[in-house]
Amino acid sequence: MKILMVCLGNICRSPLAEGILKQKAIENNRNIEVDSAGTIANHEGELPDSRSIEVAKKYEIDLTYQRSRPLTQEDFSIFDLIYVMDASNYTDVIARAENEAQKAKVNMILNESYPNENRRVPDPYYGGDAGFENVYHLLDEACEVIIRNL
Ligand code: 4NP
Numbered sequence: 770m771k772i773l774m775v776c777l778g779n780i781c782r783s784p785l786a787e788g789i790l791k792q793k794a795i796e797n798n799r800n801i802e803v804d805s806a807g808t809i810a811n812h813e814g815e816l817p818d819s820r821s822i823e824v825a826k827k828y829e830i831d832l833t834y835q836r837s838r839p840l841t842q843e844d845f846s847i848f849d850l851i852y853v854m855d856a857s858n859y860t861d862v863i864a865r866a867e868n869e870a871q872k873a874k875v876n877m878i879l880n881e882s883y884p885n886e887n888r889r890v891p892d893p894y895y896g897g898d899a900g901f902e903n904v905y906h907l908l909d910e911a912c913e914v915i916i917r918n919l
Contacts, residue, residue: 770919771802773848774878775858779807779837781901782854782890784817786878786908788830793916801919804848808861810839818894824901828909845871852878852911855889879907881914 774786783805790803816822817832825832844851845866851874853859859877866872879888890907893900 770850771804771848772915773840773844773851774803774805774854775808775840775851775862776805776854776890777808777858777892778812778894779805779839780812780815780818781821781892781894782904782908783807784832784835784837785821785825785901785905786852786854786890786912787835788825788832789905789908790912790915792830793912797916799916799919805835806838806840806844808840808858812837813839820893820898820901821904824898824905828905840865842867845874849874851875852881852915854878855892856887878911881918882907882911 772790774783776783787803787805794801815837817835822832840862851862853862853875859875862875863872866875877887879890890904891900893904
């Protein structure tokens, strides 16, 4: 199983989602591949936002091996599931899918923990540290459901 986490910049939310799900895969002995990407390339090559690195570190997850990269066309064939963070990511990613099978791989990640509600993971980029803590907990809940259902 290959899972891709996608947000706008691939520096705040999707790096956290990648780190959390990888950690749970290790803890639960699940052999999955997890990666992340952004719908924009503005931060390509950059480390995750320092606030994402810090909140992950608090929960003993290392994000410092990660570098931002944009979503590619190949991602739609490589990955089995593509989780996005909000409705805007969803629209952007769906617009780049080339067929129905690729579209069917895309889902909002909080639909795992709050089925059919299309809840968003709020973009914490312009907010304070509390935003990152909230994002961490939302993603932790969702990733717990993903691991349990694999
Ligand atoms: P992310 O947060 O999508 O969770 O990585 C953002 C990162 C960068 C920008 C916006 C949101 N930006 O405008 O550059």
